[in-house]
Amino acid sequence: xxxxxxxxxxxxxxxxxxxxxxxxxxxxxxxxxxxxxxxxxxxxxxxxxxxxxxxxxxxxxxxxxxxxxxxxxxxxxxxxxxxxxxxxxxxxxxxxxxxxxxxxxxxxxxxxxxxxxxxxxxxxxxxxxxxxxxxxxxxxxxxxxxxxxxxxxxxxxxxxxxxxxxxxxxxxxxxxxxxxxxxxxxxxxxxxxxxxxxxxxxxxxxxxxxxxxxxxxxxxxxxxxxx
Amino acid sequence: xxxxxxxxxxxxxxxxxxxxxxxxxxxxxxxxxxxxxxxxxxxxxxxxxxxxxxxxxxxxxxxxxxxxxxxxxxxxxxxxxxxxxxxxxxxxxxxxxxxxxxxxxxxxxxxxxxxxxxxxxxxxxxxxxxxxxxxxxxxxxxxxxxxxxxxxxxxxxxxxxxxxxxxxxxxxxxxxxxxxxxxxxxxxxxxxxxxxxxxxxxxxxxxxxxxxxxxxxxxxxxxxxxxxxxxxxxxxxxxxxxxxxxxxxxxxxxxxxxxxxxxxxxxxxxxxxxxxxxxxxxxxxxxxxxxxxxxxxxxxxxxxxxxxxxxxxxxxxxxxxxxxxxxxxxxxxxxxxxxxxxxxxxxxxxxxxxxxxxxxxxxxxxxxxxxxxxxxxxxxxxxxxxxxxxxxxxxxxxxxxxx
Numbered sequence: 365x366x367x368x369x370x371x372x373x374x375x376x377x378x379x380x381x382x383x384x385x386x387x388x389x390x391x392x393x394x395x396x397x398x399x400x401x402x403x404x405x406x407x408x409x410x411x412x413x414x415x416x417x418x419x420x421x422x423x424x425x426x427x428x429x430x431x432x433x434x435x436x437x438x439x440x441x442x443x444x445x446x447x448x449x450x451x452x453x454x455x456x457x458x459x460x461x462x463x464x465x466x467x468x469x470x471x472x473x474x475x476x477x478x479x480x481x482x483x484x485x486x487x488x489x490x491x492x493x494x495x496x497x498x499x500x501x502x503x504x505x506x507x508x509x510x511x512x513x514x515x516x517x518x519x520x521x522x523x524x525x526x527x528x529x530x531x532x533x534x535x536x537x538x539x540x541x542x543x544x545x546x547x548x549x550x551x552x553x554x555x556x557x558x559x560x561x562x563x564x565x566x567x568x569x570x571x572x573x574x575x576x577x578x579x580x581x582x583x584x585x586x587x588x589x590x591x
Numbered sequence: 592x593x594x595x596x597x598x599x600x601x602x603x604x605x606x607x608x609x610x611x612x613x614x615x616x617x618x619x620x621x622x623x624x625x626x627x628x629x630x631x632x633x634x635x636x637x638x639x640x641x642x643x644x645x646x647x648x649x650x651x652x653x654x655x656x657x658x659x660x661x662x663x664x665x666x667x668x669x670x671x672x673x674x675x676x677x678x679x680x681x682x683x684x685x686x687x688x689x690x691x692x693x694x695x696x697x698x699x700x701x702x703x704x705x706x707x708x709x710x711x712x713x714x715x716x717x718x719x720x721x722x723x724x725x726x727x728x729x730x731x732x733x734x735x736x737x738x739x740x741x742x743x744x745x746x747x748x749x750x751x752x753x754x755x756x757x758x759x760x761x762x763x764x765x766x767x768x769x770x771x772x773x774x775x776x777x778x779x780x781x782x783x784x785x786x787x788x789x790x791x792x793x794x795x796x797x798x799x800x801x802x803x804x805x806x807x808x809x810x811x812x813x814x815x816x817x818x819x820x821x822x823x824x825x826x827x828x829x830x831x832x833x834x835x836x837x838x839x840x841x842x843x844x845x846x847x848x849x850x851x852x853x854x855x856x857x858x859x860x861x862x863x864x865x866x867x868x869x870x871x872x873x874x875x876x877x878x879x880x881x882x883x884x885x886x887x888x889x890x891x892x893x894x895x896x897x898x899x900x901x902x903x904x905x906x907x908x909x910x911x912x913x914x915x916x917x918x919x920x921x922x923x924x925x926x927x928x929x930x931x932x933x934x935x936x937x938x939x940x941x942x943x944x945x946x947x948x949x950x951x952x953x954x955x956x957x958x959x960x961x962x963x964x965x966x967x968x969x970x971x972x973x974x975x976x977x978x979x980x981x982x983x984x985x986x987x988x989x990x991x992x993x994x
Contacts, residue, residue, distance in 0.1 A: 372951075388893075396972045396974070397972070403801065404966035405964045405965060411916070411964055412961065412966050415960065415964075416791040418793060419792070420792050422848045423795070423846040425969065426966050426969055427966055427969060428944075428966050428970060428971035428973075429912070429966035429969075431905060431906065431939060431940060432905050432909075433912070433966065434908045434909065434911075434915065435912065435915060435916050436908050436911075436912070438916055457902075457905070460905070542730070548908075550831065
């Protein structure tokens with residue numbers, strides 16, 4: 365009930381259709397779904413877990429699944445985000461192709477490493493490229509970011525702790541931009557694969573970018589009290 | 592009707608009321624809504640003893656107790672009653688006359704018959720129902736309880752009478768008092784040892800329409816309802832809100848689990864003796880019908896093609912997603928017909944909803960719930976957003992140029 369009040373991004377025209385509308389309404393962009401609808405459960409684990417007696421999903425309507433929402437073995441939330449981030453002009457199939465090739469590159473490198481390694485080292489090598497991507501994104505998450513605050517006409521960079529959503533976004537964004545920073549002849553998917561592997565090993569463009577951000581935050585720590 | 596209104600006010604003026612009283616009564620009259628008319632007769636307020644409180648000893652003369660305000664009030668009431676009687680007589684005359692025209696017995700001329708007769712004799716194409724010709728008893732137009740809202744001294748019974756929504760504001764007053772009580776109790780207590788106020792799952796606040804029915808004689812608006820919700824939710828969220836849960840439960844309804852409202856179709860039998868369910872689906876402007884055959888081998892037929900109807904793997908996965916979730920991709924055959932195509936994504940969405948709806952007829956209950964939670968059983972209501980004037984598209988603006 366209380367959660368329904370917190371969502372204030374509803375247009376005025378839909379105000380009357382909402383189930384539990386609040387008094388103060390800031391209208392930005394609308395949604396065809398009214399507030400009673402819940403988000404879909406995306407992963408197989410989430411869906412198949414038995415519902416508790418007081419689970420709210422039992423009683424509420426659920427939004428329609430998106431076209432790319434499925435529970436096939438190759439579907440993954442982070443991979444999906446990466447594909448969406450690389451997509452240009454709505455050409456998702458091209459972006460998917462690039463990401464799959466990058467993951468293939470990662471797999472090839474790891475398998476080669478695996479065969480060259482001794483028996484003891486073999487157990488330590490991760491072969492699943494999706495797991496490597498997850499770890500790479502985890503390694504690239506910044507702990508502090510800066511935001512601009514205007515105080516008496518002067519703009520200051522103020523270090524703040526980002527939300528997890530923002531951390532994920534920045535990590536993915538820096539990974540893609542690090543992949544784009546390459547010589548002319550090198551293909552994007554190969555460079556992206558390299559960057560994923562590098563970030564997995566705590567090095568490369570993504571980690572560099574993160575450290576730069578931390579340096580800026582360190583330099584502006586005097587303004588940390590502003591926000 | 593307008594004549595009746597004028598008449599009504601003329602009588603009021605005759606009754607020597609003060610200007611303020613006329614204003615109040617006329618406002619009350621204007622507020623008399625259709626809702627009130629429906630509820631009339633259902634609940635009548637207890638009639639008021641104008642003479643004095645019931646404990647008054649009989650030795651005191653009646654006349655002594657009647658104040659000047661009371662006298663004017665009684666005069667006014669008499670005039671209003673007379674006026675109502677005149678209107679009732681007029682209505683009865685009109686009713687009998689109408690019965691005569693229509694060739695019906697007088698006793699059989701019910702309000703339904705009157706409405707039928709009027710729509711036959713005076714057909715009106717006005718879209719607003721209130722503007723059409725009407726013949727109703729005077730109770731339909733005039734508020735019932737104008738008379739007995741005041742006591743002997745001329746003061747209203749309810750302390751919130753002059754808000755016009757005495758009962759509504761009375762409720763709000765109660766709720767606000769309760770919230771203040773909670774705040775006072777909470778003051779100075781540490782937050783660790785408190786019983787947490789919990790929001791109940793599976794219950795919802797009563798809808799606006801139900802809320803309005805609680806106040807039959809008052810004009811409660813959408814805004815009033817929202818203010819009520821704000822107050823009620825604040826009490827519910829309060830750490831000590833448990834104290835008033837019983838009171839709040841009066842304004843709650845229990846939700847039914849969505850799984851109980853599945854509409855299942857009985858499977859049909861094909862010419863070849865195969866079980867199937869036929870369903871249609873829509874997405875954007877695409878329309879598709881799907882026959883889902885039980886005991887199949889995973890064959891797919893979309894407009895005469897197999898799954899290569901879709902070039903992109905995303906769309907291929909989309910139509911198989913419901914089957915894959917239930918683990919029955921190779922146990923059902925899909926025969927889809929896309930009647931209107933609006934692009935691959937829309938086609939895949941239309942087929943998917945039809946497949947999921949059909950599949951729900953075959954699989955056990957827990958899998959139906961899985962399909963619902965994953966969002967496969969919800970029709971996607973999103974549509975293309977229109978282009979705006981002065982903009983490049985729906986959201987995109989023209990590039991900014993200084994001049």
